Amino acid sequence: MLSTAADHTARAARGRHVLAIQDTTEFNYSGHARGKRGFGVVGNGRDIGFFLHPVIVVDAGSGDPRQPGRAGGILGLADAFVSSRKKAAPGGRKSREAARRVSRPIALKETHRWIDGLASANRVLSGAAMVTVVGDRESDIFEEFATPRAGHVHILVRAAHNRCLTDGGKLFARMAALPGVAGQQIDAPAKAGQPARKAHTRVSYASVEIARSHYVHDKALPKSLTLQAIRVEEIDAPEGVKPVEWLLLTTHAVASLAQALRVVGWYRARWTIEQVFRTMKSQGFDLEESQIETSEVLTKLAIAVLIAALRTMQLVLARSGATDQKLTDAIDEAQEPLVEALTLKLQGKTEKLKNPHAKGSLARLSWVVGRLGGWDGYEGHGYKPAGPKTIGIGLTQFDAIRLGWEMTKDV
Numbered sequence: 001m002l003s004t005a006a007d008h009t010a011r012a013a014r015g016r017h018v019l020a021i022q023d024t025t026e027f028n029y030s031g032h033a034r035g036k037r038g039f040g041v042v043g044n045g046r047d048i049g050f051f052l053h054p055v056i057v058v059d060a061g062s063g064d065p066r067q068p069g070r071a072g073g074i075l076g077l078a079d080a081f082v083s084s085r086k087k088a089a090p091g092g093r094k095s096r097e098a099a100r101r102v103s104r105p106i107a108l109k110e111t112h113r114w115i116d117g118l119a120s121a122n123r124v125l126s127g128a129a130m131v132t133v134v135g136d137r138e139s140d141i142f143e144e145f146a147t148p149r150a151g152h153v154h155i156l157v158r159a160a161h162n163r164c165l166t167d168g169g170k171l172f173a174r175m176a177a178l179p180g181v182a183g184q185q186i187d188a189p190a191k192a193g194q195p196a197r198k199a200h201t202r203v204s205y206a207s208v209e210i211a212r213s214h215y216v217h218d219k220a221l222p223k224s225l226t227l228q229a230i231r232v233e234e235i236d237a238p239e240g241v242k243p244v245e246w247l248l249l250t251t252h253a254v255a256s257l258a259q260a261l262r263v264v265g266w267y268r269a270r271w272t273i274e275q276v277f278r279t280m281k282s283q284g285f286d287l288e289e290s291q292i293e294t295s296e297v298l299t300k301l302a303i304a305v306l307i308a309a310l311r312t313m314q315l316v317l318a319r320s321g322a323t324d325q326k327l328t329d330a331i332d333e334a335q336e337p338l339v340e341a342l343t344l345k346l347q348g349k350t351e352k353l354k355n356p357h358a359k360g361s362l363a364r365l366s367w368v369v370g371r372l373g374g375w376d377g378y379e380g381h382g383y384k385p386a387g388p389k390t391i392g393i394g395l396t397q398f399d400a401i402r403l404g405w406e407m408t409k410d411v
Contacts, residue, residue, distance in 0.1 A: 009076030017060040017130040020121035024053040025277045038295040040084025054080040055117045073323030074314040079120035082299045105217045114139040146221045159247040166209040175231040178204035199234045205260040228254040279309040284388045315366040325362035346371040369394035
């Protein structure tokens with residue numbers, strides 16, 4: 001499954017600048033513990049389950065400075081890794097075990113999944129014009145920045161560590177002391193009971209030389225690395241709301257405000273992977289409610305659901321036409337006649353009930369799949385477009401119809 005998905009993604013990414021977004025989510029089966037066998041534990045060290053770490057690929061968009069970093073749509077999956085933890089050691093052994101983990105080589109740590117993800121992006125996306133591997137704070141790892149990679153592959157992460165600089169300063173203080181300039185307006189999603197809002201920002205950027213930490217086990221790695229740092233700070237956040245504050249580290253050149261804003265826009269596209277995780281869970285496929293008993297079978301199902309969730313969110317994000325994607329980002333060009341036949345079948349008599357999107361566009365397929373999933377075709381004035389659950393149902397219908405259509409062609 002992973003090999004087939006990666007082959008499709010490699011073809012779709014050829015010649016483009018793409019974002020390879022990686023992150024980790026956990027699947028918790030504490031409510032089904034009696035019916036499960038062979039599972040490890042998740043983040044709390046107690047509940048059974050497993051971790052999933054995918055690398056999803058998104059078109060980076062046009063790079064137009066007037067729309068800094070505006071990302072395009074989902075192209076597919078580069079790779080995914082499944083893991084779990086052993087139960088935490090009892091009593092005083094826990095702190096000793098934690099200390100032992102810190103002193104181990106990076107290859108033996110859980111954090112190596114970020115380097116594995118970088119390696120997969122480097123391999124699968126060799127035909128892309130440019131690749132930016134995007135990660136959140138967990139991927140702020142010196143060894144990842146020092147890992148050999150192709151010249152067209154860059155790294156962009158949110159800083160987690162107040163790193164020492166080679167001139168004796170500290171990263172966070174150095175960036176906070178820089179004068180900021182007016183940045184872009186950011187859509188801050190709803191979080192922790194706080195509503196979504198528009199966040200006005202100011203931005204500062206600088207080249208920094210970070211020193212290799214004494215925690216880095218491999219002393220053959222460079223003693224320092226030169227990176228570009230970008231600090232994004234929300235101005236006048238609402239009372240009682242924690243303001244947006246990001247410090248990004250990247251291997252991209254950042255010599256102007258336009259370049260800084262473009263990189264910030266690419267980082268903002270990281271939210272796409274969170275939407276995919278939600279679709280795998282409560283907003284779509286409910287994988288955490290699976291009754292499958294063994295970990296081996298359930299982890300295989302997780303990969304299948306991941307691929308299905310990516311297909312679903314690809315069409316959800318493309319439904320308005322904003323991603324400007326072609327039909328071939330999702331299906332083979334030879335299947336376009338089926339899309340057109342279904343469009344004619346599903347359209348109504350009025351203009352509002354006709355497929356408004358251009359032939360050959362992914363948005364046109366999204367309209368068809370939404371209608372197959374039960375969407376009534378209306379938007380606005382209280383009518384919502386097709387969401388992940390509706391698109392998921394529609395994809396099941398579309399795949400069944402496509403199979404029958406292909407069988408009739410072979411007769």
